[in-house]
Amino acid sequence: xxxxxxxxxxxxxxxxxxxxxxxxxxxxxxxxxxxxxxxxxxxxxxxxxxxxxxxxxxxxxxxxxxxxxxxxxxxxxxxxxxxxxxxxxxxxxxxxxxxxxxxxxxxxxxxxxxxxxxxxxxxxxxxxxxxxxxxxxxxxxxxxxxxxxxxxxxxxxxxxxxxxxxxxxxxxxxxxxxxxxxxxxxxxxxxxxxxxxxxxxxxxxxxxxxxxxxxxxxxxxxxxxxxxxxxxxxxxxxxxxxxxxxxxxxxxxxxxxxxxxxxxxxxxxxxxxxxxxxxxxxxxxxxxxxxxxxxxxxxxxxxxxxxxxxxxxxxxxxxxxxxxxxxxxxxxxxxxxxxxxxxxxxxxxxxxxxxxxx
Amino acid sequence: xxxxxxxxxxxxxxxxxxxxxxxxxxxxxxxxxxxxxxxxxxxxxxxxxxxxxxxxxxxxxxxxxxxxxxxxxxxxxxxxxxxxxxxxxxxxxxxxxxxxxxxxxxxxxxxxxxxxxxxxxxxxxxxxxxxxxxxxxxxxxxxxxxxxxxxxxxxxxxxxxxxxxxxxxxxxxxxxxxxxxxxxxxxxxxxxxxxxxxxxxxxxxxxxxxxxxxxxxxxxxxxxxxxxxxxxxxxxxxxxxxxxxxxxxxxxxxxxxxxxxxxxxxxxxxxxxxxxxxxxxxxxxxxxxxxxxxxxxxxxxxxxxxxxxxxxxxxxxxxxxxxxxxxxxxxxxxxxxxxxxxxxxxxxxxxxxxxxxx
Numbered sequence: 001x002x003x004x005x006x007x008x009x010x011x012x013x014x015x016x017x018x019x020x021x022x023x024x025x026x027x028x029x030x031x032x033x034x035x036x037x038x039x040x041x042x043x044x045x046x047x048x049x050x051x052x053x054x055x056x057x058x059x060x061x062x063x064x065x066x067x068x069x070x071x072x073x074x075x076x077x078x079x080x081x082x083x084x085x086x087x088x089x090x091x092x093x094x095x096x097x098x099x100x101x102x103x104x105x106x107x108x109x110x111x112x113x114x115x116x117x118x119x120x121x122x123x124x125x126x127x128x129x130x131x132x133x134x135x136x137x138x139x140x141x142x143x144x145x146x147x148x149x150x151x152x153x154x155x156x157x158x159x160x161x162x163x164x165x166x167x168x169x170x171x172x173x174x175x176x177x178x179x180x181x182x183x184x185x186x187x188x189x190x191x192x193x194x195x196x197x198x199x200x201x202x203x204x205x206x207x208x209x210x211x212x213x214x215x216x217x218x219x220x221x222x223x224x225x226x227x228x229x230x231x232x233x234x235x236x237x238x239x240x241x242x243x244x245x246x247x248x249x250x251x252x253x254x255x256x257x258x259x260x261x262x263x264x265x266x267x268x269x270x271x272x273x274x275x276x277x278x279x280x281x282x283x284x285x286x287x288x289x290x291x292x293x294x295x296x297x298x299x300x301x302x303x304x305x306x307x308x309x310x311x312x313x314x315x316x317x318x319x320x321x322x323x324x325x326x327x328x329x330x331x332x333x334x335x336x337x338x339x340x341x342x343x344x345x346x347x348x349x350x351x352x353x354x355x356x357x358x
Numbered sequence: 359x360x361x362x363x364x365x366x367x368x369x370x371x372x373x374x375x376x377x378x379x380x381x382x383x384x385x386x387x388x389x390x391x392x393x394x395x396x397x398x399x400x401x402x403x404x405x406x407x408x409x410x411x412x413x414x415x416x417x418x419x420x421x422x423x424x425x426x427x428x429x430x431x432x433x434x435x436x437x438x439x440x441x442x443x444x445x446x447x448x449x450x451x452x453x454x455x456x457x458x459x460x461x462x463x464x465x466x467x468x469x470x471x472x473x474x475x476x477x478x479x480x481x482x483x484x485x486x487x488x489x490x491x492x493x494x495x496x497x498x499x500x501x502x503x504x505x506x507x508x509x510x511x512x513x514x515x516x517x518x519x520x521x522x523x524x525x526x527x528x529x530x531x532x533x534x535x536x537x538x539x540x541x542x543x544x545x546x547x548x549x550x551x552x553x554x555x556x557x558x559x560x561x562x563x564x565x566x567x568x569x570x571x572x573x574x575x576x577x578x579x580x581x582x583x584x585x586x587x588x589x590x591x592x593x594x595x596x597x598x599x600x601x602x603x604x605x606x607x608x609x610x611x612x613x614x615x616x617x618x619x620x621x622x623x624x625x626x627x628x629x630x631x632x633x634x635x636x637x638x639x640x641x642x643x644x645x646x647x648x649x650x651x652x653x654x655x656x657x658x659x660x661x662x663x664x665x666x667x668x669x670x671x672x673x674x675x676x677x678x679x680x681x682x683x684x685x686x687x688x689x690x691x692x693x694x695x696x697x698x699x700x701x702x703x704x705x706x707x708x709x710x711x712x713x714x715x716x
Contacts, residue, residue, distance in 0.1 A: 038682070068675045069682050072637030074628060077556075078420050079672050085416065086676055096536065100629065120536075159633070160525065161536055190521070357525065 029090065029268055031055055032083035033067040034076060036095035037193040043218030043237040044192065045069065048094045051256030058261045062268060073097025077104060084109045090267045102126065113272050115263060118163060124274050129259060132280030134170035135309050136252035136288060138316035139302050140234045141174020143249050144212040145182050146298045147232055152183045154210030156201045158192045158217045160357050166345040167216050170316040172352055185210055186354045195221040206231060223247055239289040251289040258284055282310045317342060322350040363705040373703050381699035385692040398678060406677050407670035417669055423556050424665035427619040429564040431643035432661060433571050434615030436652040437608040442588040445609060447494060447509030448616040449640025450516035451487040455617020456624040457520055458486025460631045463546035464528055464539055475545045479621055487617015488610040495609035499602045521633045528631060539631040548626035560622035567615060572654040616640060649696055
């Protein structure tokens with residue numbers, strides 16, 4: 001293993017010498033991924049791992065990929081630095097809680113490119129990226145509004161952070177747009193991945209008369225609970241049809257593959273720059289899985305809304321947006337709430353009777 | 359036919375000393391077979407898992423960083439466990455220590471408060487943890503409530519309290535509403551021992567706690583009292599030792615050290631308060647305390663070994679692409695082997711064949 005270190009040092013020196021002149025295209029690029037959950041969660045981390053596999057497929061011998069799974073957010077700095085020390089040239093850290101540790105390691109290794117998902121702190125060698133999941137949530141909100149018989153729809157949230165809050169609002173605004181009297185109930189699991197808790201949260205909602213459930217947690221447990229009771233739900237992060245063939249109306253699929261392939265290519269080509277990417281349905285970062293188990297008119301409505309969001313005709317947060325207290329939210333964007341307002345959202349819209357836990 | 363464990367009349371000290379070594383060899387042999395069955399090289403795995411972390415200065419540092427909170431908490435727990443008092447709530451005492459100390463860091467944030475801040479934070483951390491540890495002690499003495507239950511349940515109370523603080527009153531106003539406090543000022547940050555290293559003063563505190571504990575347990579009346587209260591409570595009462603005073607004392611010590619670990623991690627590692635500040639150190643430390651047989655030096659070694667399994671597990675994922683499940687299985691195998699070895703030193707297995715009589 002000492003010889004390996006020496007080889008590594010030599011390779012590093014060679015790379016430095018080369019990069020001074022021509023680009024070192026022959027060298028294999030090592031791409032590392034840090035996941036917050038297990039790759040087998042069939043949700044968030046699973047989809048990131050699909051992205052990793054897409055990178056391997058796209059570049060074959062030119063890249064080598066590595067992942068570290070179930071990394072606790074409070075103890076992630078070491079795992080990130082391990083990747084940096086073992087010759088990885090591009091490192092993706094795929095949960096909000098990895099933000100400070102990624103920033104620390106990025107400062108220490110200025111020649112390595114870092115990419116942090118869903119955060120807001122950047123550096124010359126640290127990009128951020130996220131997806132506009134709220135666009136998909138507006139569509140499923142409309143479907144839920146049409147499909148509910150009890151008039152009450154439900155939502156299993158992980159943590160009351162802006163990304164989740166904006167999803168709940170968008171879901172509810174979608175439902176309201178087709179069903180003005182609709183009500184929503186929200187239950188917090190306080191975990192991204194805890195199938196038992198997520199399932200219990202879903203059952204609690206079903207017991208309270210909810211008949212369509214959406215979720216912002218990582219496992220298929222909530223939709224499985226809906227399936228078991230003969231109710232409806234939506235897949236989250238990945239297509240969960242096989243877990244709930246009768247209950248899944250559609251799924252909001254996170255598609256990181258295109259982004260990961262593009263960023264890897266940028267590093268290989270030497271064109272990588274630190275930037276902030278926030279793509280939605282139009283950019284294919286958010287993809288809706290086939291609409292099923294619903295009447296044709298609902299399906300048609302969903303498809304039309306999807307097309308309208310892609311073309312920019314529909315924006316879930318079109319002004320005026322009314323807050324819970326009945327007051328209009330200041331419109332800081334162009335006819336809709338600004339990106340900053342959505343990324344930092346900490347209010348519920350009018351009609352949601354719950355309170356955000358604070 | 360059945361097995362029976364019969365106590366050995368004499369236990370050789372050599373066997374007792376060699377038992378952990380035998381346990382390690384056995385655990386590695388079992389894990390080696392599993393790795394071999396998976397089609398990987400057990401020798402390469404051993405190299406990555408054990409030899410590399412122990413021969414590379416960076417990993418050695420990380421080993422100490424990871425072991426620091428485990429040592430501090432486990433050494434505190436050893437006081438309780440020696441007196442046969444079951445403090446399962448070190449995780450909560452850790453959190454409250456971080457909250458108490460963190461309060462001062464946030465209070466003095468942005469002011470030019472001087473060098474007194476850090477020592478005061480550490481002291482507050484100890485006080486917070488100790489007070490929180492005294493709750494189950496008090497409930498036990500006053501009302502006879504089982505301390506296992508109360509100390510465990512108080513963990514969730516502490517975690518939710520921190521959750522509330524980092525989402526509500528202590529949230530960083532410029533943090534896009536994400537649940538985290540501002541990052542601590544340099545005056546509130548526990549410094550590294552050396553420039554550029556991640557080892558902070560917490561490691562020194564842990565070593566000091568170990569030395570002091572060794573002296574207390576070996577050479578003081580209090581140490582003797584603990585042992586007596588645990589082994590022979592009636593005798594201890596006859597000798598005039600108050601079991602109430604002992605209960606209060608050990609819970610305060612144990613809570614105080616867990617609280618110190620909490621503020622040390624927050625001010626030395628994480629640098630801010632956030633909902634999750636521990637990957638379960640308070641619970642892992644229970645394992646460490648028992649692996650170390652409640653002996654100060656044993657705990658030092660056990661904490662390093664447990665830290666090694668975490669760091670080696672990450673290296674195995676990165677360098678050998680071995681799954682995390684294997685690391686966790688290995689941790690389980692190791693613990694089982696150590697416990698089995700201990701049992702076999704004190705007991706002998708007899709095969710009993712049923713004959714005559716019934």
